[in-house]
Structures are given as structure tokens and as C-alpha cells.
Amino acid sequence: MGKLEGQLGSTGIGVEHQQSNSLSKFKLCSCENSRNGVGTEGLTSRSYQRTPRRRTLKPAHTRGSRLHLSSGRVHRLLPLEPKISMTPAVVILVLALSTGTLALDNGLMRTPPMGWLAWERFRCDIDCDHDPKNCISENLFMDMADRLAEDGWRELGYVYVNIDDCWSSMERDANGRLQADPKRFPNGIPHLARYVHDRGLKLGIYGDFGTHTCGGYPGTTLDKIQTDAQTFADWGIDMLKLDGCYSNATEQEKGYPLMSQALNATGRPIGYSCSWPAYQGGLPPKVNYTQLGEICNLWRNYGDIQDSWSSVLNIADWFFTNQDILQPAAGPGRWNDPDMLVIGDFGLSFDQSQTQMALWAIMAAPLFMSNDLRSIDARSRTILQNKGLIYINQDPLGIQGRRLIKEQSGVEVFWRPLSNDASALVFFSRREDMPYRYQTSLKKLNYTAGVYQAYDVYQEKLLPAFKDSTDFVVSINPSGVVMWFVVPTKQMMGDGKLFGGDRLAKPTHL
Ligand code: GLA
Secondary structure: OOOOEEEOOOOOOOOOOOOOOHHHHOOOOOOOOOOOOOEEOOOOOOOOOOOOOOOOOOOHHHOOOOEEEEOOEEEEOOOOOOOOOOOHHHHHHHHHHOOOOOOOOOOOOOOOOEEEEOHHHHOOOOOOOOOOOOOOOHHHHHHHHHHHHHOOHHHHOOOEEEOOOOOEOOOOOOOOOOOEOOOOOOOHHHHHHHHHHHOOOEEEEEEEEOOEOOOOOEOEOHHHHHHHHHHHHHHOOOEEEEEOOOOOHHHHHHHHHHHHHHHHHHOOOOEEEEOHHHHOOOOOOOOOHHHHHHHOOEEEOOOOOOOOHHHHHHHHHHHHHOHHHHHHHOEOOEEEEOOOEOOOOOOOOHHHHHHHHHHHHHOOOOEEEOOOOOOOOHHHHHHHOOHHHHHHHOOOOOOOOEEEEEOOOOEEEEEEEOOOOOEEEEEEEOOOOOOEEEEEOOOOOOOOOOEEEEEEOOOOEEOOOEEOOOOEEEEEOOOOEEEEEEEEHHHHHHOOOHHHOOOOOOOOOO
16 A cells, blocks of 8 residues: 555744743743653553543433534534523432532533633723723623624534623622623623523633632632522523632632532532632642542633743643643543633634644643634634534543654654544644654554544545555644544444544545
8 A cells, every 4th residue: 555645735834923921820831842752652542541430420411512413514402401400409419419529410511612712812801992892891792602603603512602801890799799890791691691592602701719800800709609609500601610819729629619519509500610720730739630520520720821822832732741640630521621722813823723723622622712703714714613623522432632752853643532433643743844744654653453544634635545554644834733533444334424424524535
């Protein structure tokens, strides 16, 4: 068999951007550039072991969002997660009968959550007088909800519309409840929740366990946890990101589990995103990933993403450097969160945008875009709406992928096992010169002996069948990727369909 070549159009140019380096708040950045190391970091698919889980499995119909595709089209089943109506008494009973831990048993987010989050792109812009289109206001979230619902995002799984910091009034109300800024959210959050729900979407909100949010708005102290959880439930909130500014490690150890319990006790399924590990350095012994998996649906492990390639690279490096710790923590209902997608903003080239999407899919990361969906360019949209990428990200096994190899050449190979013996491979080049022709074989990447087919996810092309021992060459652009979806040929022939059905666009040239 001859050589295979996955050729990417070499359109992107690596662009240097200044990094504001505002990760410093977290003081986590080891910032080590590991391009010189060589070695196989992965496990073979045969030796791959998942850690045992203690979470109770929900009946299939209560599990999280899944893509259902037929005839090459994507259909989204809505509502994605039925509302489980549980009285507080039932919740307490369930908690008592469970493992004795503070289990978050909401059945949500069985695949990584997807949607839109305001922070990276719109920050704490509250100047609605001078910047009405971009300020943090109900109009911004309604605009984004409209775009998600009307521009094909919702059907692909992007269903969360998430408010971040700076939404609230500086004061709680007379009953001690949080309230939205009356000028910027004149109709209140319940109205916004209805607006979002009416479009088949979900509304997320931001809180902070501490005296203040990072932006200086009222925080949630221990005595306010129940009130705030109930307020969010009453408003029709579907997800809470609980930040950790202005609290210490001892307080956080109490606060994050208590909020989990309080959310459960409301009886409303509310996805729970915990920033706790990011405030504790992201690594054991300070961070207990077993516990996090029991109380949170997702968690920020590391510092804030910025709109730059150096920030994306820094985050990816940290996650893959620490993959032995982080990778087993992830699974259905519990995800590591490397932070938002900045594709469609200002800092990434086309190739770098493809790289962020590919590495986030390998990591089984939540896909929260932080961009302006009203004016996003066509090429960024194509990356974010790539069905193959989303299919890989949303694989129901929910196994986080790993970096397999760091070559001296600056090429790195990443791998994620998927359901039905499929897998995803990403070939990434850190080089800054020209497209690099990287030669390898599936055998060298620890694949079992056999015949395989590979689908180039960005090129949307199926490559001819090849053996594990066949050497192939992929041409990888500087700071770009080639991404493959790989399936044993036997299996593809078996059911006469590609990739276990029609979940990917059907190649025309088998
Ligand atoms: C922290 C979080 C960010 C964002 C800001 C808001 O920095 O990590 O994601 O929520 O606070 O102030």
C-alpha cells in the first residue's frame, strides 16, 4: 500500500500576538514550553483503563444532550434534559441513601456542555450609554439567543446562553436575594430565562463563592448559599458557574459542596460549574478530582483564557502536561474545563482556530464560545459548526483524550478513544516555518494490527483504507492541525454505513 497524505490547504499564517498574561490572578502558570521532549505519553487503546465511577447512572432518557443524526442531517432532541421534579424532602432522602458523599446526581451534561458564554469577549462592559450593543445587558443575551436559535447553532448542540460576571446590582434586595442590575436588565432574569427557553435554549448564570465576585459584585458567602441556589432555581436558571474570588481554601472546601447540595435540593436540574480547582492550583493534593466529579458537572482547572494564541497554547500545554491527573477525572457528567473557545474573535489565525477546536474536542472539553455571533466570519463559523468535530467532542463514552507523542520536530500527536472502536487523532505542529510533512503509521501510534479508514475532519474527506503498518504523511501547517477520525475498516463494511451511521457528512468517494 502506498503512502496516504492528508493535505491541508496552507492558508493560515502563524501570527504573534501580545499576551496580557492576566492568568496571574490564579498564579498557576508553569508556562513550560515542552516542545523539546520526545516520548510516547499515551496508553495503547488495549491497555486503556478508566477509573471506576461512583455516580449513579440515570435512565437513558434523563441523560444529557446527544446528537441524533439521520440522513446526514443533525437533529437535536429538545428539551435535552427533562426536568426532574423532586421535592426537597425527596432530594434529602436520595442524598441520605446515596454513597454518603455529597453527590451531585442531577443526570445533566452526560456529554460536554455546549453554548455561548459572555466573559472572554464582552468582559465587564457595563457602559450601556456609550456601548449599547456590547454592554452586559439583557439585550446582549437576547441577541445571542436569537443567533444560536436562528443560525444553526442550537441544532448542533450549542444550547447554553451563559451570563458571566457584572450582571447583578451592587446590592441584594430587601430579602437578601441577588437582583439583576435594573437598568441593564429592566425585565429581570426570569424574563430573560423565558426568552431563552422559548427558543429551545438554556440560561446559565454566574455567581462567586466569596464576599464579592471577581468584578466586585455581591458574592455568595456560606450563609447565602441556599438563598442564592433557590433564587436561581426560581428564576429558571439551567446552569451556574460558581467562581471563587474573595474566599479562601478552607471556606471553599465547605462552600462548593454545599452549593452542590443546595442546587440539588431546589429540585431544578441546574448544571454546576465549579471554579474551585483553579483557585487551588488545579492539582492534587490540594485538588481532589474524585470529589469534584461527585459534586460538580464541570470545573475550571486553570487560569483564564485570553484572545491570543499564546494563551490557547499555554492552556493546552498545562492540560496535556498534567494529563495523567486530569484525564481520568473526566467522564459523562464530569468534565475538565480548559475555558472558552475564542474562535471568531481577534487573536487566532485560521489554523490556530482549527487547533483550538481540535484540541478541545480531544480533551472532551465543554464548548462554550465567547465571541460575537452577530458578526462572526464565515470561516470561524465553519470551524465551530464542523459536524465531525462536534461528533468527536460529544462522543457518548466521554473519555478524555491524551497527548501520545511530542516529537523533537515540534509535532505532537493527540489521541482520543471513541465509541464503536473509533478514535480521533490530531497531528499538531508547533513549528513557525512552513507546512511540515510528518510521517508515521498507526502502528507507531499503538493501534492494534488491522485495516483502517481515516476521515480528515477539516477537509471532510475519506482517505483510502490502509494498514496499521502503512506509513503515511500528513502535511501540518504552522500552529495548525490535521485531524482524523479513524475506524477499523471491518466495522465500516459491517453495517454498510460510515462511522456507525450517518453521523458525519457522507463522503462521496469511497
Ligand atoms: C474569573 C473567571 C473568569 C470570569 C471572571 C469574571 O476570572 O475565571 O472566567 O468569570 O472571573 O470576573
